[in-house]
Amino acid sequence: MNIDRYNKTLFSFLHSSPTPFHAVDNIEKYLLAKGFNQLQEKEQWQLENAQSYFVSRENGAIIAFTKGEKEHPEDGYRMVAAHTDSPCLLVKPRAGIQTDSYLQLGVEVYGGCLLHPWFDRDLSLAGRVCCEMKDKSLKIFLINFQRPLLTLPSIAIHFNREANTGSTINKQKHLAPILAQSVNEQLPEFEALLSRQVTQEHPNVTIRKILAFDIFCFDSQKPCYTGVQKEIISSARLDNLLSCHVGMTAIGKADKKLNTLLFCANHEENGSSSATGAGGSFLDSVLERIIPDPETRRRSLAQSFLISMDNAHATHPNFLEKQEPEHKIYLNKGPVIKINANQRYATNSLSSALFKKICKKAKISSQEFVMRSDMPCGSTIGPMTAARLGIKTVDVGAASLAMHSIREHTGFSDPFLLYQAIEQFFTSSFHHRLP
Numbered sequence: 226m227n228i229d230r231y232n233k234t235l236f237s238f239l240h241s242s243p244t245p246f247h248a249v250d251n252i253e254k255y256l257l258a259k260g261f262n263q264l265q266e267k268e269q270w271q272l273e274n275a276q277s278y279f280v281s282r283e284n285g286a287i288i289a290f291t292k293g294e295k296e297h298p299e300d301g302y303r304m305v306a307a308h309t310d311s312p313c314l315l316v317k318p319r320a321g322i323q324t325d326s327y328l329q330l331g332v333e334v335y336g337g338c339l340l341h342p343w344f345d346r347d348l349s350l351a352g353r354v355c356c357e358m359k360d361k362s363l364k365i366f367l368i369n370f371q372r373p374l375l376t377l378p379s380i381a382i383h384f385n386r387e388a389n390t391g392s393t394i395n396k397q398k399h400l401a402p403i404l405a406q407s408v409n410e411q412l413p414e415f416e417a418l419l420s421r422q423v424t425q426e427h428p429n430v431t432i433r434k435i436l437a438f439d440i441f442c443f444d445s446q447k448p449c450y451t452g453v454q455k456e457i458i459s460s461a462r463l464d465n466l467l468s469c470h471v472g473m474t475a476i477g478k479a480d481k482k483l484n485t486l487l488f489c490a491n492h493e494e495n496g497s498s499s500a501t502g503a504g505g506s507f508l509d510s511v512l513e514r515i516i517p518d519p520e521t522r523r524r525s526l527a528q529s530f531l532i533s534m535d536n537a538h539a540t541h542p543n544f545l546e547k548q549e550p551e552h553k554i555y556l557n558k559g560p561v562i563k564i565n566a567n568q569r570y571a572t573n574s575l576s577s578a579l580f581k582k583i584c585k586k587a588k589i590s591s592q593e594f595v596m597r598s599d600m601p602c603g604s605t606i607g608p609m610t611a612a613r614l615g616i617k618t619v620d621v622g623a624a625s626l627a628m629h630s631i632r633e634h635t636g637f638s639d640p641f642l643l644y645q646a647i648e649q650f651f652t653s654s655f656h657h658r659l660p
Contacts, residue, residue, distance in 0.1 A: 301528030308493035336494030533607030537561035556636030
């Protein structure tokens, strides 16, 4: 696989995954096509060596794994982890707001959004709808309007002369996007629009009524290349669907002779404390079923290694003072190892050294990110997973700009370079020699 071919599949995954639910659905379809067997948490599992499996929880998180043909459980697992959610605007349950002739939507801010870029974009809607059917059963449907459907217009500078110097955004008053305007017709009802979309995307179903929904606003613009030589990728949700795609592709191509595992969690952007988040029970419960014996499971975890993947900050050319001067990070220069003295990242000298050996074997370079000492640091699912499982962990990611914006940027080769590292990891026998 070359970079162009890899990025083509990445672009398709990004555009078709506007919500965590769609991302998990796309990962499931990919794994099924690669011969993985689907499991259900509520059913009994009969696992066999040299077989690959996956299980999802509440449409938002997924774990895939292979029981290696030539390895025992106590030999350990090569694990990678990422998260399916991205900062965005989430529609409120009672969504419709009629303001004069406009129908607007009430929204909440999900995660640590960079809010200004959401204005004046061509937004659409997608998510999960829970419906009562004609026979009174409950069913869940994914929907994606895809086309530009709503907008969040800025106030003209004539009414806000400080817009370019010190403008603030009131999350309650200023973030309600316009969905429709009534001129000669009555404004539509939001739930009627959802019902119509469900029947369009899922024909031959009869809905009695919509009971609840998780609907997200998203940027309808497709991923694209920028730069004179197309050296930069611009897209929504690079954080962290880029890493989910890396993990999905790598485990789909991994040798079934070895023990491998992929964990894509939900709700990282708002703390991970949920049934589908990394702070929940999902990974623990799956590991208990893969390796039922507690003693064997502890021995396996002691021999395992986790690569937690989440995008890393590249040095911004307009804000050089924001970067640690001795740890500049560049696009297209290889995966970034993320380090923090206060364990906001799980990396330590041992896990960093192990990842560097993986990169060397894959014939790619790596970089090291450290936040300025006078600035707070973000975090990932790495530290909480390492703490709970007692597993050696390194935090890494693809270099990126404009993290948490509606439109983020990474290097043309960065996703593929990270993939090459994970592909090498899934074929390596280094863990037998862990200190």
